[in-house]
Amino acid sequence: MEIRKSAVAGTLESSDAAVTVEPKAAGAGPSLELVVECSDARFAGKVRATALAALAELGVTSARVVIRDRSALDCAIRARVLAACLRAAEQEGSPASAAPWGGRK
Amino acid sequence: MIAKLRRSMLFVPGNNPALVKDPHIYGPDSLIFDLEDSVAPTEKDAARLLVFCALKAIDYGRVEKVVRVNGMDTTWIGDDVAAMVAAGVDVIRLPKTERAEDIRALVGLIEAAEKASGRSAGEVRIMAALESPLAVLNAYEIAVASPRLVGIALSAEDFVTSMKTTRSPEGVELFEARGRIVMAARAAGIMAIDTVFTDLSDDEGLLREARLIKQMGFDGKSVINPSQIPLVHGVFAPTPEEIRKSRRIVAAAAEAEARGLGVMALDGKMIDKPIVERAARVLDLARASGMKIEEVEA
Amino acid sequence: MSRTTLGRDIPESAGDLGRLAPFMGAWARAEGVSAPRKLLSAGRPSKVLENVDEAVRRSGLESGMTVSFHHHFREGDYVVNLVMDAIARAGIRDLTLAPSSLSSIHAPLVEHCRSGVIRRICSSGLRGKLADGISHGLLDEPVLIHSHGGRARAFREGTLRPDVAFLGAPSCDPYGNARGWAGKSACGSLGYARVDARYARTVVVLTDGLEDYPALPASIGQELVDWVVPIDAVGDPKGIGVGATRISRDPRELLIARNTLAAIDAAGVLHDGFSFQTGTGGASLAVIRYLRELMIARGIKASFCLGGVTSQVAHMLEEGLVGAVLDVQSFDADTARSLASNRRHIEIDANTYADPGCPGAAVNLLDVVVLSALEVDTDFNVNVITGSDGVIRGASGGHSDTAAGSALSIVVAPLVRARTASVVDRVETIVTPGESVDILVTDRGTAVNPRRKDLKAALAAAGVELRDIQELRELARSITGDPDPVQYGDRVVGLVEYRDGTIIDAIREVR
Numbered sequence: 060m061e062i063r064k065s066a067v068a069g070t071l072e073s074s075d076a077a078v079t080v081e082p083k084a085a086g087a088g089p090s091l092e093l094v095v096e097c098s099d100a101r102f103a104g105k106v107r108a109t110a111l112a113a114l115a116e117l118g119v120t121s122a123r124v125v126i127r128d129r130s131a132l133d134c135a136i137r138a139r140v141l142a143a144c145l146r147a148a149e150q151e152g153s154p155a156s157a158a159p160w161g162g163r164k
Numbered sequence: 165m166i167a168k169l170r171r172s173m174l175f176v177p178g179n180n181p182a183l184v185k186d187p188h189i190y191g192p193d194s195l196i197f198d199l200e201d202s203v204a205p206t207e208k209d210a211a212r213l214l215v216f217c218a219l220k221a222i223d224y225g226r227v228e229k230v231v232r233v234n235g236m237d238t239t240w241i242g243d244d245v246a247a248m249v250a251a252g253v254d255v256i257r258l259p260k261t262e263r264a265e266d267i268r269a270l271v272g273l274i275e276a277a278e279k280a281s282g283r284s285a286g287e288v289r290i291m292a293a294l295e296s297p298l299a300v301l302n303a304y305e306i307a308v309a310s311p312r313l314v315g316i317a318l319s320a321e322d323f324v325t326s327m328k329t330t331r332s333p334e335g336v337e338l339f340e341a342r343g344r345i346v347m348a349a350r351a352a353g354i355m356a357i358d359t360v361f362t363d364l365s366d367d368e369g370l371l372r373e374a375r376l377i378k379q380m381g382f383d384g385k386s387v388i389n390p391s392q393i394p395l396v397h398g399v400f401a402p403t404p405e406e407i408r409k410s411r412r413i414v415a416a417a418a419e420a421e422a423r424g425l426g427v428m429a430l431d432g433k434m435i436d437k438p439i440v441e442r443a444a445r446v447l448d449l450a451r452a453s454g455m456k457i458e459e460v461e462a
Numbered sequence: 463m464s465r466t467t468l469g470r471d472i473p474e475s476a477g478d479l480g481r482l483a484p485f486m487g488a489w490a491r492a493e494g495v496s497a498p499r500k501l502l503s504a505g506r507p508s509k510v511l512e513n514v515d516e517a518v519r520r521s522g523l524e525s526g527m528t529v530s531f532h533h534h535f536r537e538g539d540y541v542v543n544l545v546m547d548a549i550a551r552a553g554i555r556d557l558t559l560a561p562s563s564l565s566s567i568h569a570p571l572v573e574h575c576r577s578g579v580i581r582r583i584c585s586s587g588l589r590g591k592l593a594d595g596i597s598h599g600l601l602d603e604p605v606l607i608h609s610h611g612g613r614a615r616a617f618r619e620g621t622l623r624p625d626v627a628f629l630g631a632p633s634c635d636p637y638g639n640a641r642g643w644a645g646k647s648a649c650g651s652l653g654y655a656r657v658d659a660r661y662a663r664t665v666v667v668l669t670d671g672l673e674d675y676p677a678l679p680a681s682i683g684q685e686l687v688d689w690v691v692p693i694d695a696v697g698d699p700k701g702i703g704v705g706a707t708r709i710s711r712d713p714r715e716l717l718i719a720r721n722t723l724a725a726i727d728a729a730g731v732l733h734d735g736f737s738f739q740t741g742t743g744g745a746s747l748a749v750i751r752y753l754r755e756l757m758i759a760r761g762i763k764a765s766f767c768l769g770g771v772t773s774q775v776a777h778m779l780e781e782g783l784v785g786a787v788l789d790v791q792s793f794d795a796d797t798a799r800s801l802a803s804n805r806r807h808i809e810i811d812a813n814t815y816a817d818p819g820c821p822g823a824a825v826n827l828l829d830v831v832v833l834s835a836l837e838v839d840t841d842f843n844v845n846v847i848t849g850s851d852g853v854i855r856g857a858s859g860g861h862s863d864t865a866a867g868s869a870l871s872i873v874v875a876p877l878v879r880a881r882t883a884s885v886v887d888r889v890e891t892i893v894t895p896g897e898s899v900d901i902l903v904t905d906r907g908t909a910v911n912p913r914r915k916d917l918k919a920a921l922a923a924a925g926v927e928l929r930d931i932q933e934l935r936e937l938a939r940s941i942t943g944d945p946d947p948v949q950y951g952d953r954v955v956g957l958v959e960y961r962d963g964t965i966i967d968a969i970r971e972v973r
Binding site: 131 | 180181182184185209210213214216217218220221222243246247250251280281
């Protein structure tokens with residue numbers, strides 16, 4: 060999935076996470092940049108892992124992703140990352156099969 | 165035969181992770197994850213994804229999982245249905261249902277989604293929310309529009325506005341609508357669910373309304389806060405007298421069956437199948453209310 | 463023979479009396495008369511000082527000594543910061559600070575720690591920036607965390623003795639009679655302060671409500687007080703506690719409270735004349751609401767309620783549902799008013815409340831106590847002092863005292879707070895040992911300590927659904943996942959003292 064613009068999903072309310080996804084400028088550094096800031100630092104590892112899995116789910120290989128986590132559970136992290144990516148990938152007439160329930164898997 | 169209880173159906177705003185993660189602990193009979201009125205238009209996609217991920221990841225126990233999708237006339241409903249069916253929803257609640265056609269269109273979406281996600285055909289059920297005078301007038305045709313329908317519900321806020329009146333504590337402005345909905349539901353053999361009571365500081369008002377609609381024949385009520393659940397369940401709990409009678413009826417029916425008799429008499433009245441079913445339902449309700457049936461003398 | 467100044471001859475010695483001192487004038491020997499406190503010189507003594515700086519000077523406080531305060535003004539306290547600033551100005555250093563507890567309003571103490579005014583702290587609780595600082599190594603010496611009963615024991619034994627106690631009082635007369643139930647900053651009971659007044663070498667009362675003599679009856683009597691300092695405000699009434707404490711409306715806390723009441727009822731504790739105490743956390747306090755309903759429905763009255771008292775309890779006293787209230791700390795203005803006006807609302811000091819060596823400790827008479835927790839582990843050990851990130855943020859308080867003393871001890875907590883499990887394999891810090899905890903009630907289930915087979919049977923018989931604590935632990939883990947462990951350094955920054963003076967756990971520096 061190609062990230063075409065900057066997009067945000069989620070909030071900074073407790074149990075939520077604010078996820079920003081934007082295109083990664085070509086050049087030095089990994090094509091997938093993930094920055095995680097957690098109100099409870101002990102879960103930073105878990106949040107990273109969940110976010111990477113969600114990105115892989117959509118086939119996002121190039122992006123800058125910033126997550127400001129406020130103790131969200133894994134399913135909320137996944138949902139917010141997916142939402143931000145889909146918003147960031149949006150263009151006229153983008154196919155619905157991009158969605159995680161596309162059913163083609 | 166234990167019919168599903170829907171005494172309380174708790175609305176859960178679909179874009180709120182804190183509320184979505186464990187609403188079942190408050191013991192409602194059903195959860196209604198909402199993608200419609202509690203979600204801003206710019207957040208429909210995010211809410212859909214959150215409820216999708218939550219339904220897949222979280223164990224909500226024995227509580228029925230209902231999702232109120234967006235209306236049939238919106239651009240969101242296609243994705244809503246596809247996502248929720250794939251996520252494992254039990255019931256899809258269609259808001260602003262006006263006519264049988266709306267149900268048929270929804271069934272089409274559900275069928276396609278069941279196929280795409282590998283669920284058995286017919287697995288996903290439907291509830292219809294009636295929110296306008298036309299919808300209420302069409303209650304029966306809606307109620308029989310599909311075998312997937314498990315219930316029809318009154319949604320009063322929009323209804324009352326269309327009726328050019330306001331809500332009152334006595335509810336006279338809803339009397340006809342409630343009556344029609346219950347009748348249509350009974351005629352179609354499905355459930356009738358009443359509208360939400362929004363004043364969280366008025367327990368007496370909630371109890372009054374719940375007692376009224378129970379007496380009218382409603383099976384349950386939508387609620388917007390966990391604190392309303394024990395109050396509503398209390399209203400729907402059978403009285404000791406009802407339990408006593410029901411135990412006798414169920415016992416008599418069991419005896420009749422054991423003796424190979426078709427019907428039996430109790431206290432000079434014939435006990436046929438509908439009466440036995442109703443008695444069994446009372447005992448189910450009693451058990452669900454946490455009452456100890458054995459402690460009620462037969 | 464020697465001669466008095468009035469011309470009388472008296473023997474120089476007499477048997478067991480030894481050498482006799484002749485009379486030299488009505489006030490000649492005042493300074494030499496032995497007394498626990500320095501007696502003032504001739505004339506009608508005035509204990510009233512101009513300001514806090516003078517009080518620090520006249521108190522005899524020197525570097526290296528121990529200074530104490532009470533925490534009856536809670537988050538609204540001005541006294542500690544006011545006095546410590548004056549002490550710093552006087553150039554006094556290396557003090558042991560021994561307040562009954564500290565809250566986040568005491569953040570300015572961080573600077574006094576850095577500059578060496580404070581060398582060591584003994585307190586029941588620490589919060590906010592000071593607690594955070596200490597967790598990250600602000601002080602060289604570990605803080606000593608004691609329970610309310612343990613502090614009283616330490617004062618009585620002499621293992622902790624304030625040289626000077628600076629005690630704020632909303633109402634005090636010029637001779638030192640001080641009480642907490644009157645004045646614009648009324649805080650109710652001065653139960654903890656009474657222990658300081660009794661055992662400190664010098665007692666200074668700071669008041670924003672100087673009354674005419676005699677301000678009697680008093681919590682702290684004139685015979686215990688050396689100096690009185692009028693100040694503008696001892697605290698902020700909003701932080702001290704206005705009106706009535708509100709009962710939670712949070713559905714989760716109410717659910718826990720209902721589950722708790724079911725457990726209490728099933729345990730068979732609710733008979734006429736029972737006694738109880740609850741903490742002030744959301745769910746613990748909400749238990750009172752359901753308890754009251756049940757008591758009214760069954761016509762049961764409690765013989766007494768102990769605490770940590772809130773307006774709900776004061777109201778029950780008024781209603782006649784409770785025979786007496788034993789109050790060591792009043793949490794709101796309604797409670798302070800009740801203490802002032804109701805004969806059956808009685809102030810008790812920390813010794814009488816919870817001192818493990820006191821033959822009349824009230825906690826020993828409790829039938830049931832409901833306490834909150836930050837963490838509970840599968841051995842039922844409880845942590846109320848550090849967060850699950852290892853940082854100090856709470857108080858030992860009366861937790862271990864009441865848990866030990868009460869016949870039935872119930873700890874309540876939501877199974878998970880956001881993504882933090884309350885039920886864990888091993889608590890970060892033990893404050894109350896599992897053997898003192900009988901039941902854990904959460905929003906996802908109730909677990910009985912395996913030591914209490916009798917309770918388990920009683921609850922099961924009453925139809926209360928029970929879970930193994932292991933099940934609750936696994937459920938919590940399935941929701942939150944396993945976090946990375948806390949990164950501790952080697953240095954011990956805190957010692958948790960159990961009520962008997964032994965050390966039950968050590969708190970390490972957080973990296």
